[in-house]
Amino acid sequence: MTPKQRFIEEYAVIVKQDVIWGDMDAFNHVNNTVYFRYFEDARMAFFEKTGVMPHMEATNIGPILASTQCQFRAPVSFPDRILIGARIKEISEKRFTMEYGVFSEQHETLAAKGEGMVVYYNYKLNESCEIPDEIRVNFNQLQAAKHH
Template identity: 30%
Template sequence: MTDYERFVHHVPVRWSDMDAYGHVNNARFLTLYEEARVAMFFVGARKHGLGSFEEGIVIARHEIDYLRPVDYGDPVRVEMWISEVRAASFTVAYELFDADVLASRAKSVCVPYHLAQGHPRRLTDAEREFLRPYVAS
């Protein structure tokens, strides 16, 4: 049992995600993770009355471990939590499951960003409060 929550999102696998070998292309894993991340920081945050993440988040780093191929078919399940929070960035950790089998792990360093002004910014207190239940300690 963990001491933090995981945000869970099911992402459909599209025919366009496939490579010549009939598996999800390695680069398309980033798209699957992105769709889950958008669900967390746009839809999930909005349900908590927080819209500031929609104003801009940029990715400073991605790291992916591929554990097994993912075939075309049912949606994959992406579970996410926050592995690190800093003043002006946070790291999202992911596990991607295909038919309840762990297929990939990843991390993304996310930076809150003023898109209109063109520069990074610090996390707000409200954003930290939204992240708090998902932070692995």
């Protein structure tokens, strides 16, 4: 199995995108802040596949990012195509931790990995709340489908 195939196997959701020239910094590689946008792209794709956004629109209950971090493993430059992966690492009553990876096709390696802690939030009451059962089931189904 190639490093790329292994990467694709590891994550429940994969987003493919081209590196754009405007994301580069003075050091000729993708600026560190851009990786958080990459993580967001994968997180939103995960939410789309699990019905999070329609549920949030209907109930005013949805995710809010509480913290995030990134470890940079290899510089990425234009031109390159990247794969951004997302999966849930752990889940509790009111929050879950997502893991992210950014894979460079040009270098055939993991360029960055990170995590984000996401809290479920009642936007009407302005307080955290339990993850709705329907969403939890959708999360589990998406993750399980990837590992069969």
